[in-house]
Amino acid sequence: MGVPTGEVVARPMVARACGCLREFQHYAVDRYRAQRLAKFQKTRCEECVAKLNEEQRQAAAVVPKKGEAFKLLPTSAQFSLTRKADATWAGTLSAEGKTVEAVGDGPHGLTLALARAWLAANGITSPSEGAPKPVPPQSAPAPVSKHPAPKPPPPSAKPSLSNFPRPKSG
Structure with a gap:
């Protein structure tokens, strides 16, 4: 249409x-x-x-990325996931005396949702939010040789069935 x-x-x-x-x-x-x-x-x-x-886009920039969210959790964080009868997953995340709960379609997305919820409940934001992005180090230029590069070998004959050795019949 x-x-x-x-x-x-x-x-x-x-x-x-x-x-x-x-x-x-x-x-x-x-x-x-x-x-x-x-x-x-x-x-x-x-x-x-x-x-x-x-x-x-602006709201997504504030939310920590997957890798960042897990790195920002304390070392004593404990996840608990349960698969429900309707095939959804329920979970809790406990760390530093605080617990958050969430429900999701799968365990991978649920763990990320729990991590982000715990960080938000504790007021922890993404470290890259206000910090400038690190500048990648510039590599030094490759050293220049006094001698020219060697010439490649001449092309060999194209393989064909007549070039291959035949097995001896006995």
Whole structure:
């Protein structure tokens, strides 16, 4: 269902899912107008999508990455995971006298969620949040030889069935 071609006969303002009013185009010949209008009303406008994406990006930058989250936990941290009858997993994380609980679809995601929840409950944030990123060390240039590089050997004959030794028949 693509955008129809032809003459635009009306341009009513229609509310999007985000609440913004945007122009919807009525074409003279449009057999999918009802479906296009329904989809138009169910989706957000471009500005609200961009704003939501930026908010999500900023929120994700604050959350510690997987490797960081586990490294920030104290050495005495204990996980307890239980598989429930409905195939979901429940777990607790106890460390330094504080316990957090969570439920997840699998044990790997659950352990990460528990670690992040414990860090958030204790006010521990990602160390890379405010710190500048380390600059990778620059390697020294390779030493230059006084002698030129050796020439490669000449190409050998291409292998073929006639070049291979034949087994002796006995």
